[in-house]
Amino acid sequence: MTENVIDRWSPAPDPAAGEAVTAARDGAAIVMAGLSKRYGDVTALDGVDLVVPPGAVCGLLGPNGAGKTTAVRILSTLTRPDSGTALVGGIDVTRDPDEVRRRIGVTGQRTTVDDILTGRENLETWGRLYHIGVRTARRRADELLEQFGLADAATRMVRQYSGGMRRRLDLAVGFLLRPQVLFLDEPTTALDPHSRNEVWQVVASMAAQGTTVLLTTQYLEEADRLASQIAVLDHGRMIAQGTPDELKSRIGGHRIDVVLGGDGAVARTARGLARVVGAEPEVDAAASRISVPVRDQVTTLHDVMRWLHDNEVEVEDVAVRRPTLDDVFLSVTGHGADVGRAAA
Amino acid sequence: MTATTMITVPPRPTNPLDRLRWALTDGWVVGRTNLFHWRRNPGLITQCLMYPVMTVVFGFVFGSAMVVAGGGSYREFLMPGLFGQTMMFGIITTMMVTSSATAKGMTDRFRTMPMAQTGVALGRCVADLVTSVFELIILVVCALLVGWRFHHGLGPALGALGLLLLFRFALVWAGIFFGLILPVEAVGAGYVPLLPLTMLANTFVSPTQMPPWLGAIAEWNPVSATVAACRELFGNPGVVGDSWAAQHAMLLAFAWPAVIMLVFVPLSIRRYRNLER
Ligand SMILES: Nc1ncnc2c1ncn2[C@@H]1O[C@H](COP(=O)(O)OP(=O)(O)OP(=O)(O)O)[C@@H](O)[C@H]1O
Ligand SMILES: [Mg+2]
Numbered sequence: 223m224t225e226n227v228i229d230r231w232s233p234a235p236d237p238a239a240g241e242a243v244t245a246a247r248d249g250a251a252i253v254m255a256g257l258s259k260r261y262g263d264v265t266a267l268d269g270v271d272l273v274v275p276p277g278a279v280c281g282l283l284g285p286n287g288a289g290k291t292t293a294v295r296i297l298s299t300l301t302r303p304d305s306g307t308a309l310v311g312g313i314d315v316t317r318d319p320d321e322v323r324r325r326i327g328v329t330g331q332r333t334t335v336d337d338i339l340t341g342r343e344n345l346e347t348w349g350r351l352y353h354i355g356v357r358t359a360r361r362r363a364d365e366l367l368e369q370f371g372l373a374d375a376a377t378r379m380v381r382q383y384s385g386g387m388r389r390r391l392d393l394a395v396g397f398l399l400r401p402q403v404l405f406l407d408e409p410t411t412a413l414d415p416h417s418r419n420e421v422w423q424v425v426a427s428m429a430a431q432g433t434t435v436l437l438t439t440q441y442l443e444e445a446d447r448l449a450s451q452i453a454v455l456d457h458g459r460m461i462a463q464g465t466p467d468e469l470k471s472r473i474g475g476h477r478i479d480v481v482l483g484g485d486g487a488v489a490r491t492a493r494g495l496a497r498v499v500g501a502e503p504e505v506d507a508a509a510s511r512i513s514v515p516v517r518d519q520v521t522t523l524h525d526v527m528r529w530l531h532d533n534e535v536e537v538e539d540v541a542v543r544r545p546t547l548d549d550v551f552l553s554v555t556g557h558g559a560d561v562g563r564a565a566a
Numbered sequence: 567m568t569a570t571t572m573i574t575v576p577p578r579p580t581n582p583l584d585r586l587r588w589a590l591t592d593g594w595v596v597g598r599t600n601l602f603h604w605r606r607n608p609g610l611i612t613q614c615l616m617y618p619v620m621t622v623v624f625g626f627v628f629g630s631a632m633v634v635a636g637g638g639s640y641r642e643f644l645m646p647g648l649f650g651q652t653m654m655f656g657i658i659t660t661m662m663v664t665s666s667a668t669a670k671g672m673t674d675r676f677r678t679m680p681m682a683q684t685g686v687a688l689g690r691c692v693a694d695l696v697t698s699v700f701e702l703i704i705l706v707v708c709a710l711l712v713g714w715r716f717h718h719g720l721g722p723a724l725g726a727l728g729l730l731l732l733f734r735f736a737l738v739w740a741g742i743f744f745g746l747i748l749p750v751e752a753v754g755a756g757y758v759p760l761l762p763l764t765m766l767a768n769t770f771v772s773p774t775q776m777p778p779w780l781g782a783i784a785e786w787n788p789v790s791a792t793v794a795a796c797r798e799l800f801g802n803p804g805v806v807g808d809s810w811a812a813q814h815a816m817l818l819a820f821a822w823p824a825v826i827m828l829v830f831v832p833l834s835i836r837r838y839r840n841l842e843r
Pocket of ligand 2: 331
């Protein structure tokens with residue numbers, strides 16, 4: 223897999239901080255330049271560079287502990303970096319946090335709406351804390367309840383909301399200002415597929431109103447669905463950046479997972495399938511699983527099945543699936559996201 | 567895609583008067599959401615008052631068997647002590663709410679807002695002081711029912727309640743600080759150090775009846791100053807002792823809260839600004 227590394231997907235060359243700052247002058251919404259943060263022995267961020275143009279949706283992708291929340295905390299003025307520069311809307315977050323706070327919205331990893339208040343009261347309260355005036359806060363609350371599909375639940379206590387409704391309300395609070403930049407930390411974690419879909423729609427509608435969005439996620443599918451730009455974090459380092467299409471062409475589209483039954487000649491089958499699809503499959507010998515990248519879903523599946531049949535390979539299971547964060551890591555670093563964690 | 571039509575947030579004011587107004591507005595907005603909790607969950611009030619109301623009843627039952635230094639009825643002596651103890655226990659509520667709001671990420675969300683740095687703390691003050699006013703009203707009513715009286719008229723009596731609230735106000739800031747540094751579980755165990763602290767005072771027994779070294783500590787306990795000053799203002803018995811602390815209870819009832827605030831207002835604001843996960 224390592225021999226066909228495409229250059230733009232190798233770890234990005236360190237752009238000098240100066241270059242990144244110039245980009246900000248050109249109007250970038252978010253700039254991180256050489257950003258580092260340590261917690262004791264743990265390096266949460268290690269010289270991260272990222273530039274997000276205005277109006278873009280940037281997906282910050284990474285496994286547990288990659289440093290996603292740390293990046294969001296620094297950008298949203300909650301934590302000071304040890305070194306490096308962070309600009310939001312061209313403003314330095316450490317030098318002028320107040321100015322940054324006037325133009326951002328933040329929805330953290332955990333929902334922070336008040337259970338005892340109604341949906342409308344929650345929105346109004348946060349609106350008033352922005353000092354936009356009671357009347358504007360009320361008007362905005364009504365607009366958002368409508369926009370986020372919560373109008374019917376407006377006067378109910380949040381305690382009675384479903385997980386998905388609660389998340390949407392939390393996102394609505396982040397979007398109160400229709401802010402210049404919106405930070406969303408794992409907006410769909412712990413949601414069922416239906417609620418996840420609703421949240422995706424809401425995020426897309428916020429982006430459509432011109433807000434720049436930085437969202438963190440552990441799901442490639444989510445970043446692919448929402449983001450115009452993806453950055454992959456691992457151990458506090460940016461290991462890949464680009465558009466979703468670039469990322470996908472790097473890792474291939476769907477996968478066909480073949481699980482062999484019986485004694486299963488894994489190595490021989492993997493070699494055979496490599497010739498069939500013209501790409502190197504990933505092999506998990508312990509689980510007798512071979513994962514084949516797919517070019518064209520239908521013909522490749524057909525070719526794989528025929529080869530397996532012709533060679534009388536005993537097959538336990540065959541499945542077509544979307545690529546995951548693990549596949550990204552395998553293709554970029556040569557190890558899976560979890561493997562990397564364990565080896566750290 | 568259109569350019570963002572962001573709602574403009576006014577810049578944080580620079581002149582001190584506007585800054586104060588800004589902070590008070592934040593405090594009121596944050597505080598009033600806490601008051602909704604009391605309104606929608608009256609069970610909370612009952613929970614809070616169970617202990618002090620029970621003690622009032624115990625005081626009524628055992629009161630006749632106790633001797634007050636300098637003479638007088640034990641029930642009359644006890645009530646101001648209970649008021650003071652209730653104010654002191656209030657710090658647990660402050661710590662609890664602060665700590666759990668922090669654990670839930672609520673404090674962090676406040677910190678991303680263009681609010682005054684004191685806004686959230688002032689909100690706590692509003693909520694906790696309103697709660698304390700209710701607590702005191704209920705306690706005073708209970709005390710009157712079991713035979714406690716104030717003897718110097720309404721003015722001094724209200725002054726005494728004011729001193730109790732001043733003490734509580736100072737403790738809110740200490741509570742915020744500890745709530746910001748301690749995890750919720752540690753706060754839940756807060757009664758363990760607090761209970762002896764409220765006893766090692768003039769609340770239940772006059773320090774003159776304690777061994778001298780214990781009595782000295784008890785007389786210098788901040789809650790003792792407030793309680794002794796209240797006894798004076800209510801005209802209740804037990805205002806005795808010839809140590810400097812006992813002689814200047816009224817002064818100390820102002821000085822202690824001032825000292826507590828001098829220490830904990832800056833500490834809690836700094837902690838709020840630099841909060842880490
Ligand atoms: N306050 C802290 N004290 C000590 N270590 C911390 C602190 N905050 C974060 N870390 C560590 O820094 C690293 C990065 O954490 P971070 O929360 O940014 O990761 P993440 O990508 O958001 O992970 P997750 O997907 O689990 O939310 C982790 O190893 C974490 O344990
Ligand atoms: Mg995180």
